[in-house]
Amino acid sequence: MGLWTKLVEAVLGDLDAPDDAQRPAPAPADGLREARDDVDRDVMLIASAGQLGGATVEAALAALRRLRASPLQGRALDALVARHASRPLVEPIALAVAHSLVDRGEPSAALRMVANATSAHALLLTADLHAERGDLASAVATCERVLLRELDHPGARERHRRWRAALGLAAEPDARRPDAGTTTVVTSEPDAPYVLVREVGRGGAGAVYEAEDRELGRRIALKVYHDPSHHRAQLTHEANVAAALAGPGVLRVFDVDPGHGWIALDWAPAGSIRDRVRARDASLLAPMARWALPLAATLARVHAAGWVHLDVKPANVLLAADGAPLLADFGTARRAGEATTPGSFGYVSPERLAGRAADPRDDVYGFGRLLEDVLHGLAPAAPRAGLASLAERWYPLAQACVAKEDTRLADGAQIATRIRTELMGA
Numbered sequence: 001m002g003l004w005t006k007l008v009e010a011v012l013g014d015l016d017a018p019d020d021a022q023r024p025a026p027a028p029a030d031g032l033r034e035a036r037d038d039v040d041r042d043v044m045l046i047a048s049a050g051q052l053g054g055a056t057v058e059a060a061l062a063a064l065r066r067l068r069a070s071p072l073q074g075r076a077l078d079a080l081v082a083r084h085a086s087r088p089l090v091e092p093i094a095l096a097v098a099h100s101l102v103d104r105g106e107p108s109a110a111l112r113m114v115a116n117a118t119s120a121h122a123l124l125l126t127a128d129l130h131a132e133r134g135d136l137a138s139a140v141a142t143c144e145r146v147l148l149r150e151l152d153h154p155g156a157r158e159r160h161r162r163w164r165a166a167l168g169l170a171a172e173p174d175a176r177r178p179d180a181g182t183t184t185v186v187t188s189e190p191d192a193p194y195v196l197v198r199e200v201g202r203g204g205a206g207a208v209y210e211a212e213d214r215e216l217g218r219r220i221a222l223k224v225y226h227d228p229s230h231h232r233a234q235l236t237h238e239a240n241v242a243a244a245l246a247g248p249g250v251l252r253v254f255d256v257d258p259g260h261g262w263i264a265l266d267w268a269p270a271g272s273i274r275d276r277v278r279a280r281d282a283s284l285l286a287p288m289a290r291w292a293l294p295l296a297a298t299l300a301r302v303h304a305a306g307w308v309h310l311d312v313k314p315a316n317v318l319l320a321a322d323g324a325p326l327l328a329d330f331g332t333a334r335r336a337g338e339a340t341t342p343g344s345f346g347y348v349s350p351e352r353l354a355g356r357a358a359d360p361r362d363d364v365y366g367f368g369r370l371l372e373d374v375l376h377g378l379a380p381a382a383p384r385a386g387l388a389s390l391a392e393r394w395y396p397l398a399q400a401c402v403a404k405e406d407t408r409l410a411d412g413a414q415i416a417t418r419i420r421t422e423l424m425g426a
Contacts, residue, residue: 035071047089080093235262249324274315280381311331313369336358
């Protein structure tokens with residue numbers, strides 16, 4: 001008996017055997033013994049994929065196909081599930097095992113196999129499994145993660161529309177055009193003491209411009225709302241909350257004019273984390289703790305003051321010249337316990353989609369999604385930039401942030417504590 005066989009037997013035992021008192025006398029079973037040895041060898045090969053000196057993913061998938069045709073498939077899958085619980089299998093293998101478990105009628109085990117997956121195919125299977133369990137809010141939130149990366153991923157948009165409708169939620173705009181249906185027309189001489197330089201961003205509520213203060217000669221960011229009369233309350237709210245939370249990590253407000261629909265903000269010359277992810281800028285993003293810890297500390301301060309930002313996403317985290325993060329756009333912020341407004345596509349927690357009031361764990365979820373975006377965006381540059389272990393170190397934190405609400409980190413302070421204790425210098 002091989003080492004892996006002994007391990008499997010120790011963990012699982014003989015799952016199909018009757019009690020000792022009812023066990024029939026052993027019969028010659030050389031063929032069965034050989035079959036078990038073959039299965040154990042394939043299980044060991046599959047489990048080695050992705051390890052130094054282990055099998056290739058292609059070889060592991062071929063072995064898994066052999067196992068699916070074996071009468072001992074159940075034994076092999078149970079061993080792989082046990083192995084995944086102690087040391088996760090590489091994602092293509094975990095996804096293939098999950099599909100096999102679905103075929104066996106074990107959706108709960110399948111969901112555990114893909115719980116920490118990040119590929120579009122694995123996320124869509126995760127969404128389907130959530131929907132099958134009746135958790136449509138988690139299904140919608142997971143489906144949005146797929147659509148942000150691959151809008152045309154087969155079946156994703158149809159599922160998203162159907163599940164949102166079942167939850168009683170309005171249809172979402174095209175994820176590639178978050179400003180669909182809005183137009184902002186601003187001349188080079190707006191009714192404000194600023195000269196517009198260029199447009200740098202656009203969203204559902206307004207557009208953001210790089211501008212110059214005529215009197216002081218400094219660069220500022222000018223956010224101009226699409227419909228000042230309609231968004232007057234939101235603009236005033238955004239300015240008031242940002243001013244109340246003024247301090248480290250919060251983008252400064254210089255001036256506001258609710259009547260004309262603009263707000264003047266500090267200029268962040270390095271752009272947003274979204275910009276840096278799209279540019280694959282490892283120089284600013286790869287020193288993760290340098291920006292993730294102060295961002296978590298800012299969220300901790302916001303939460304300690306009784307507020308929830310409710311729109312934590314890469315586009316709303318700006319970077320100062322030294323790379324320090326600045327949290328922006330407090331237009332949807334609410335006091336903890338207050339009813340919430342619709343959030344940004346792909347960054348809204350399942351609980352908020354289901355109608356739960358504002359809670360710091362909504363921001364924790366957005367922080368986790370932001371981490372995922374950064375790690376996913378840096379993945380192509382990781383090997384040549386010497387960042388091979390970046391995802392391995394930081395994904396567990398992202399997973400702790402987007403986990404089910406009862407196991408999710410509670411607030412920004414818990415995120416900051418975890419970074420300090422586990423990831424400083426990573």
